[in-house]
Amino acid sequence: MFSRLAALLVLVPSFVLAQRPVIEISGANFRPMPVAVAVPLTQDEGARAAVAEFDAALSFDFAACGLFQVLDRKGFLADAKEGVTASSIQFNRWTDVGAESLVKTQLSSDGASLRADLRLFSVAAGREELKVSEAAPLKDARRLAHKLANAVYKHYTRETGPFETRIAFTRKTPSGRDVYVADWDGKNAQRITNGDVNVLPALIPGGGVAFTSYRSRKPFLFSAQGGGEPVSLIAKGSMVTGAAFSPDGKRVAVSISEGENAEIFVANADGSNITKLTDTKFFLNTSPTWSPDGKRLAFVSNRAGNPQIYVMGADGAGQKRLTFQGNYNTTPSWSPRGDLVAFTARDERNAFDLFTVNVDNAKVTRLTQDAAGNEEPVFSPNGRLILFTSSRGGSRGLHVMTFDGNNQMALPMEKGDFTTPDWAN
Amino acid sequence: MSTNKGGGGRATLSEINVTPMVDVMLVLLIIFMVTTPLIQQGVKVNLPETKAAPVEASDKKLVVSIDVNKRVFIGEAEVALADFEVKLKANAKAQQDKEMYLHADRDLPYGIVVDVMAAAQRAGVTNVGMITDPMGASKASHDKDKDQK
Numbered sequence: 018m019f020s021r022l023a024a025l026l027v028l029v030p031s032f033v034l035a036q037r038p039v040i041e042i043s044g045a046n047f048r049p050m051p052v053a054v055a056v057p058l059t060q061d062e063g064a065r066a067a068v069a070e071f072d073a074a075l076s077f078d079f080a081a082c083g084l085f086q087v088l089d090r091k092g093f094l095a096d097a098k099e100g101v102t103a104s105s106i107q108f109n110r111w112t113d114v115g116a117e118s119l120v121k122t123q124l125s126s127d128g129a130s131l132r133a134d135l136r137l138f139s140v141a142a143g144r145e146e147l148k149v150s151e152a153a154p155l156k157d158a159r160r161l162a163h164k165l166a167n168a169v170y171k172h173y174t175r176e177t178g179p180f181e182t183r184i185a186f187t188r189k190t191p192s193g194r195d196v197y198v199a200d201w202d203g204k205n206a207q208r209i210t211n212g213d214v215n216v217l218p219a220l221i222p223g224g225g226v227a228f229t230s231y232r233s234r235k236p237f238l239f240s241a242q243g244g245g246e247p248v249s250l251i252a253k254g255s256m257v258t259g260a261a262f263s264p265d266g267k268r269v270a271v272s273i274s275e276g277e278n279a280e281i282f283v284a285n286a287d288g289s290n291i292t293k294l295t296d297t298k299f300f301l302n303t304s305p306t307w308s309p310d311g312k313r314l315a316f317v318s319n320r321a322g323n324p325q326i327y328v329m330g331a332d333g334a335g336q337k338r339l340t341f342q343g344n345y346n347t348t349p350s351w352s353p354r355g356d357l358v359a360f361t362a363r364d365e366r367n368a369f370d371l372f373t374v375n376v377d378n379a380k381v382t383r384l385t386q387d388a389a390g391n392e393e394p395v396f397s398p399n400g401r402l403i404l405f406t407s408s409r410g411g412s413r414g415l416h417v418m419t420f421d422g423n424n425q426m427a428l429p430m431e432k433g434d435f436t437t438p439d440w441a442n
Numbered sequence: 443m444s445t446n447k448g449g450g451g452r453a454t455l456s457e458i459n460v461t462p463m464v465d466v467m468l469v470l471l472i473i474f475m476v477t478t479p480l481i482q483q484g485v486k487v488n489l490p491e492t493k494a495a496p497v498e499a500s501d502k503k504l505v506v507s508i509d510v511n512k513r514v515f516i517g518e519a520e521v522a523l524a525d526f527e528v529k530l531k532a533n534a535k536a537q538q539d540k541e542m543y544l545h546a547d548r549d550l551p552y553g554i555v556v557d558v559m560a561a562a563q564r565a566g567v568t569n570v571g572m573i574t575d576p577m578g579a580s581k582a583s584h585d586k587d588k589d590q591k
Binding site for chain 1: 504516517518519521528529530531532533534535536537538
């Protein structure tokens with residue numbers, strides 16, 4: 018008996034490891050995993066108020082990340098009172114709705130904080146695969162959900178999920194445009210500026226945001242940290258736009274207009290030691306974006322007659338054209354995975370749509386089509402998702418899709434005129 | 443009950459005439475016979491016996507059962523007939539396969555079976571496998587089951 022138990026103890030962990038599925042996100046055979054996300058259970062009155070927000074955030078994370086097909090709850094067959102442990106779950110009822118995995122959460126509260134226990138089950142095996150418990154202040158129910166969703170994402174992909182990242186964007190106001198920083202799903206938005214016209218926000222690695230503001234006489238680069246008053250970062254030439262911080266946060270690339278032309282400059286993150294990288298009289302060079310290793314920059318230049326994407330070293334050496342299709346390619350964003358640059362292109366029907374170009378072989382892939390105008394793509398910090406603006410909902414709103422253009426979804430935000438998103442850890 | 447006695451065909455028609463509905467459905471639905479042995483279901487149903495050549499059943503398909511008390515089940519979960527269409531429409535398995543097996547008791551009125559099939563068709567499930575008992579072949583095993591219980 019003892020020897021058998023010992024044998025089991027040795028066998029079980031290796032068996033579990035071998036059985037653990039890893040979702041391969043890229044590749045032609047990728048199919049989203051059908052997941053049933055059960056309504057969170059709670060016995061505490063205090064936690065009840067947080068259930069809806071928690072549930073909405075968790076469900077959106079699963080639906081928008083592209084890994085999963087979140088099953089429609091209207092089809093569920095299990096008892097509403099079904100428990101959260103493997104022994105109390107009738108797995109065949111989940112099989113019958115097509116679920117391959119099942120997520121159950123239980124919320125509890127002591128009045129000030131909210132505690133969530135998430136269990137992930139493999140439906141076919143009838144087994145608990147993952148159990149995570151986290152707590153957060155009661156008002157941060159959504160952040161708590163993002164944390165748990167990240168644990169599930171990591172379980173399946175062994176990569177860090179995008180759910181605890183932050184985004185920046187601008188929103189039109191009656192008098193101009195303001196910069197906001199928000200959670201990845203556009204919720205918990207904090208207004209950074211107050212009045213004037215503020216555009217092209219760039220998140221600073223480690224915290225804070227930089228943006229071009231008309232608050233002084235000319236549009237120059239400002240930065241704001243933790244709700245503080247914006248301070249001037251770079252004031253040079255007649256206009257400073259398109260700031261982008263290097264992945265290590267030590268340098269910032271910008272486009273500075275002087276006279277007829279605009280050139281790419283790189284400076285230290287505090288604006289010092291500013292160096293000119295491009296020198297093309299009478300042409301515009303804008304929208305720099307860093308490669309993940311910080312050694313190269315992609316940018317837009319009209320030196321060939323119309324705007325195209327170019328690549329160069331971070332010191333300005335080896336400037337090379339990357340896109341040769343179309344006659345209007347702008348707003349590049351270099352994938353943190355390194356292989357792709359996403360950009361906006363005006364196609365032959367004068368529609369704005371999103372494409373990626375492979376940095377190594379210049380292969381262009383279309384991501385959006387026939388869904389109103391789509392512009393200003395930016396990759397998630399893990400390179401799996403692209404945030405962009407689209408006018409498909411009537412007004413210009415923020416949408417997210419996978420890096421290959423699948424699973425396009427609007428962020429759960431109120432309507433407004435949103436532009437130029439950025440995305441960082 | 444007795445009011446109808448010798449009514450000379452003037453009685454009110456109190457039931458839906460299912461014949462035209464069945465006509466339409468036979469066109470829209472692909473119906474095939476499925477043999478029972480592969481299907482292991484928790485719902486107790488006496489199956490009709492047929493001589494029709496059966497199709498090999500797959501135990502991965504969604505099974506909809508109707509027991510002799512007219513209770514409808516998706517898998518083993520009982521659902522109200524009114525909710526059946528909504529449940530099926532939101533069911534990823536049914537929507538992907540566009541197929542289900544109907545496991546209905548042979549003593550049921552035709553009308554209820556047709557109601558379920560019509561709801562399935564509205565929900566987009568166009569292939570319906572009728573689970574039958576090939577000439578009592580499984581009767582022996584049924585009896586064996588009973589003995590075991």
